Amino acid sequence: MTLFLHGYYYSVYTRIARLALAEKGVTYEKVEVNPFATDCPPDYLELHPFRRVPTLVHGDFTLYETGAITRYIDRAFAGPPLQPASPRALARMDQIIGVVDAYTYWPLVRQVFVHDVFRPHTGGEIDPVERDKGLEEAARVLRALDALASGDACLCGPDVSLADFHLGAMVAYFVLSPRGAALLAEYRRLAAWWGRFGARPSLAATDPGLPVTQP
Ligand SMILES: N[C@@H](CCC(=O)N[C@@H](CS)C(=O)NCC(=O)O)C(=O)O
Numbered sequence: 001m002t003l004f005l006h007g008y009y010y011s012v013y014t015r016i017a018r019l020a021l022a023e024k025g026v027t028y029e030k031v032e033v034n035p036f037a038t039d040c041p042p043d044y045l046e047l048h049p050f051r052r053v054p055t056l057v058h059g060d061f062t063l064y065e066t067g068a069i070t071r072y073i074d075r076a077f078a079g080p081p082l083q084p085a086s087p088r089a090l091a092r093m094d095q096i097i098g099v100v101d102a103y104t105y106w107p108l109v110r111q112v113f114v115h116d117v118f119r120p121h122t123g124g125e126i127d128p129v130e131r132d133k134g135l136e137e138a139a140r141v142l143r144a145l146d147a148l149a150s151g152d153a154c155l156c157g158p159d160v161s162l163a164d165f166h167l168g169a170m171v172a173y174f175v176l177s178p179r180g181a182a183l184l185a186e187y188r189r190l191a192a193w194w195g196r197f198g199a200r201p202s203l204a205a206t207d208p209g210l211p212v213t214q215p
Helices: 012-024 066-076 087-122 128-148 162-174 178-184 188-197 201-205
Strands: 003-007 029-032 055-058 061-064
Touching: 003 012, 012 066, 012 162, 012 201, 055 066, 061 066, 066 087, 066 162, 087 128, 087 162, 087 178, 128 178, 128 188, 162 178, 162 188, 178 188
Parallel strands: 003 029
Antiparallel strands: 003 055, 055 061
8 A cells, every 4th residue: 555755854743753763663655745835735734734743644534643654654554563552651752742842843843943954044033032042941841841751761661652752853853953953962862762763763864954055
C-alpha cells in the first residue's frame, strides 16, 4: 500500500513524523508542501483543513496531527516498539508530548531558532525582543521537562519513544542558537539526554540543515 508524507522540508513537525518512520524502518514517499507559502496548493486543504504539516496518506487513509501520525506509524508497521509498555511510562510519554506541543514549540522554535538562527542566516527580519521572550519562556519549559525526564538513556526509560522524537526535533533547532545551547546545558538530565539522542542516526538522516543562501 502506498505511503505518502506531505510535509515541509524545514518543518520540525514533519521531522518528528520522519523520525518515527526512520526508527521504524518504514519506506515512504515525501510530498513537499510549504504551509507558510502564499502559493501553498489550495487542494492541500482537502487533506489538512488547518493548513499545517505533516499529513500522512496511507492508501485510502488520511491522517493529520503529528501525535496521531506517529502513534499510527508505531501501531501499523512492524519494527521496534516506539511506545513504552508500562502505563506510567506511557502516561509520561503522552505528558511530555503534550508539554512539547503546547508550551515548547513556540519559544524554542518560533522565537529562539527563527530569530536567532534561521532569519539571521536567510536575511529575514530579526526581532531580538521576540528572541529574548523565547529564551525566558524556554527556561521555564526546560526546567519542567528536566523534571519529567526519566534520567535513563531516553526520556521515558531505557528505550527510545515518540517523546524523544517530539522534543528532539525541536531541540535540534534550538541548540543551533548559541544562546539556546547554553541554556540547555543548565539542565542536567536534558543535556545528558541530548548528548545521547543528538547522536542517533535517525536524527542525522532527517537533518534538513539550513537553506543555502546566495553570497
Ligand atoms: N498540531 C499540528 C501542528 C503542526 C505545525 O504547527 N506544523 C507547522 C510546521 S512545523 C506548520 O504547518 N505551520 C504552518 C503555520 O503555522 O502556518 C501537528 O501536531 O501536526
